[in-house]
Amino acid sequence: MPMIRIEKRTDGVAIVWLDSTEKPVNTLTPSAVAEFNELVLPLMDDDSVRALVVASAKKDTFIAGADLEVIEGLDAEQISQMSRDGNALLERIFTGPKPVVAAVHGAAIGGGLEVALGCHYILASDDPATVMSQAEVMLGLLPAGGGTQRFIERTGLVAGLPMLLTGKRVRAKMAKRMGLVDALTTPGGIVDTAAKAALAMADGKLKRPRRKKTALDRLSSFPPVRAKILREAGKQVARRTRGLYPAPPAILDCVETGLKRGRLAGLDRESYYFGKLATGVESRNLVRLFHAMNIAKKPGDGAEPKPVDRLAVLGAGFMGAGVASVSLGRCPVVLKDISDEALGAGIRSVEKGLVSQVRSGAITRREADRRRSALLPTTDNADLATADLVIEAVFEDLELKRRVVAEVEERIAPDAVFASNTSALPIAKIAEGSRHPERILGMHYFSPVPKMPLLEIVVAEATAGWATATAKAFGTAQGKTCIVVKDGPGFYTTRILAPYLNEAVVLLEEGAKIEDLDRVMKDFGYPVGPVALMDEVGIDVGAHVAADLGAAFAERGLGSSDALPKMYEAGFQGRKNRKGFYLYPKKKKKGPRQVNTEIYRFFGGPDRRKVAGEEIRDRMALLMVNEAVHCLDEGVIASAEDGDLGAILGLGFPPFRGGPFRHVDHEGAAAMVARMNELAERHGPRFQPAGGLKELAATGGLFYPEA
Secondary structure, three states, X not given: OOOEEEEEOOOOEEXXXXXXXXXXXXXXXXXXXXXXXXXXXXXXXXXXXXXXXXXXXOOOEEEOOEOHHHHOOOOHHHHHHHHHHHHHHHHHHHOOOOOEEEEEOOEEEOHHHHXXXXXXXXXXXXXXXXXXXXXXXXXXXXXXXXXXXXXXXXXXXXXXXXHHHHOOOEEHHHHHHHOOOOEEEOOOOHHHHHHHHHHHHHOOOOOOXXXXXXXXXXXXXXXXXXXXXXXXXXXXXXXXXXXXXXXXXXXXXXXXXXXXXXXXXXXXXXXHHHHHHHOOHHHXXXXXXXHHHHHHOOOXXXXXXXXXXXXXXXXXXXXXXXXXXXXXXOOOEEEEOXXXXXXXXXXXXXHHHHHHHHHHOOOOHHHHHHHHHOEXXXXXXXXXXXXXXEEEOOOOOHHHHHXXXXXXXXXXXXXXXXXXXXXXXXXXXXXXXXXXXXXXXXXXXXXXXXXXOEEEEEEOOOOOHHHHHHHHHHHHHOOOEEEEEEOOOOOOHHHHHHHHHHHHHHHHHOOOOHHHHHHHHHHHOOOOOHHXXXXXXXXXXXXXXXXXXXXXXXXXXXXXXXXXXXXXHOOOOEHHHOEOOEEOOOOOOOOOOOEOHHHHHHOOOOOOOOOOHHHHHXXXXXXXXXXXXXXXXXXXXXXXXXXXXXXXXXXOOOHHHOOHHHHHHHHOHHHHHHHHHHHHHHHOHHHXXXXXXXXXXXXXXXXXXXX
């Protein structure tokens, strides 16, 4: 798969063009490393070449990182050797006799950034498309092409360490301020500008600018201070990852090794860890998640989507304004509400998002102005007439949503798709009495819409294939990962969340402590504990959903408690009114949040008892997993892949565990069924294992037999 072509210019500059012939973006592979060795290294000894420029021929990508498919099936030593080969190549370029300039326009991610760091000078385009990141940690890996060494050499320990440990992306201006980039230019003519810089370096007329060091930078050059910074970083990593993710500690070890013993020792440590991490279950699950997300973004077979040239959003509240915000870059948006006051709040929310995007460099001021002009706030239903897609984001009330459908159907074209942003109300019930039930579906966004990656598309029996395809295509264009699920109580995500949260309520009624429940489930890998999550969602919402789903699945012992409705009636709404399971003072205090012990009067009184962590973990996690299997058995989700994507991206199921279905495969269906049977004997039929789980336990099968 050729990737490199060489252009020798008459001025003595050789342009190394990166242009994968079989992929839309450039990625790093062993064959690419071989091409660099074969085609680029000889230029170092070519007397006709005075300097080199590395540039991409792709539109908006420098190098999008390593092709992770090439390491599948390899053992740790083989993977480590790939890293050693790449590091040896970049070290030869970095220490070579001729200046090499990286002309970076577009994404330089992971190994792509490490290629740029292996050059002597980095010129980047000041364009929103240009983003840089050492994102390997997001996949349970570490930079294995010198990133733990050369990144710190350029930016310093204080600025560089957080980026290595979080995978945070930066745009060109910030990269320049950090010292990660040496100079900025416009995208047009970036290669010519880089060539001039390369020749100036060859003539001794240009050197890399010195990074302006802060006082902390200067202090960090002293070994005792440096050691303290690394120690504190290690403590922060331990608190944030709870020991569940092995990549951050490995990154710290590589950085410390390089600082103490030199870059070559640090590079050797990188390569060792790369093989070790890449063969670990955590990284394998995170990489599988990455691949699954990319597959979900591809067009599916079946009906063709209709183009959406105009979107209408009904309801300018928090959710509606969020949907409008993520859509303005795709098409004009009509934002409708019943009052100017409500519209004003929605407009301010959209404006806040635009300002934030401009500040971060995600969009230009000109693009922000274009998006502002593409937003039409209105109180008039007549403005909905030309919409191709209408997304309703009104209050979660069935009769209200039916009235909205009836009003809107009089205004919009018969082939316009109508979507309800409901989290639990069945779409078929919303569509009852409508003129065109075939174009009605659910588009369940998660809060906050601009940040949450999942979109759950809910199809009723009457929903047409073209409507589903249209909603999915538009959701993908919004940047969402879409799963298509069948209509029913709670759909998929809300349905599997409900028994998980309800078990937290049951445990509280049995005397468990609020902080113990949250601690145990965060130790399992959830980003937020179940009780804190109920505060975030809202006690009223939790009570409403629990009652509906408890009634729907009462025959399986999943009936809901009356504790949440009583809390709401007493004025406890959660974070939204600063009265919930936890206290939310106006002035945020340092340290862990404080439990609101007054809550215990709804759960049997203030006397609490210690419940074993294993008991809490198994009862809560297994109920979510079991409900996910029920959903697959019933065809609510089409595949285990969709179920894992939905649980991780929508609900925070621990990503390193791969989702409910990969978790079953890893733990073993037989062991899981045995534990659930034990729990069912003690706590009732809600723990009876789903049919699909029992079948796998009996046959020794897997949800992912190819894994």
